[in-house]
Amino acid sequence: MKNKTSRDLSFRPSSFAVWSRRDLMRTIGLAAALASTAFPIYAQTQQQKISKSEAKYQDKPNGNQRCQMCQHFQAPNQCELVEGGISPNGWCQHFKAKNT
Numbered sequence: 001m002k003n004k005t006s007r008d009l010s011f012r013p014s015s016f017a018v019w020s021r022r023d024l025m026r027t028i029g030l031a032a033a034l035a036s037t038a039f040p041i042y043a044q045t046q047q048q049k050i051s052k053s054e055a056k057y058q059d060k061p062n063g064n065q066r067c068q069m070c071q072h073f074q075a076p077n078q079c080e081l082v083e084g085g086i087s088p089n090g091w092c093q094h095f096k097a098k099n100t
């Protein structure tokens with residue numbers, strides 16, 4: 001009869017307990033690679049919004065352009081670029097029309 005060893009798949013008390021050093025290093029390397037890839041996205045989502053004065057925000061439309069029609073508008077009264085509450089009928093110099 002064949003002796004069972006820690007490398008024998010049928011003799012694993014738990015998958016974590018028999019991880020080889022190579023398995024562990026691969027996992028740590030993969031985790032580090034994923035973290036470095038994800039970090040810029042995290043940093044981007046943590047960016048500070050700009051002030052209303054920097055954006056030259058106004059509480060009224062600019063011609064037929066208004067926040068409600070902008071790609072950056074977040075209903076009911078937020079903007080992904082400009083800080084604080086905004087009016088759906090407002091406007092700023094970063095207006096970008098929604099794709100229709």
Ligand code: SF4
Binds near residue numbers: 071079081086
């Ligand atoms: S017009 Fe300016 S303030 Fe209004 S939603 Fe677009 S980016 Fe934000």
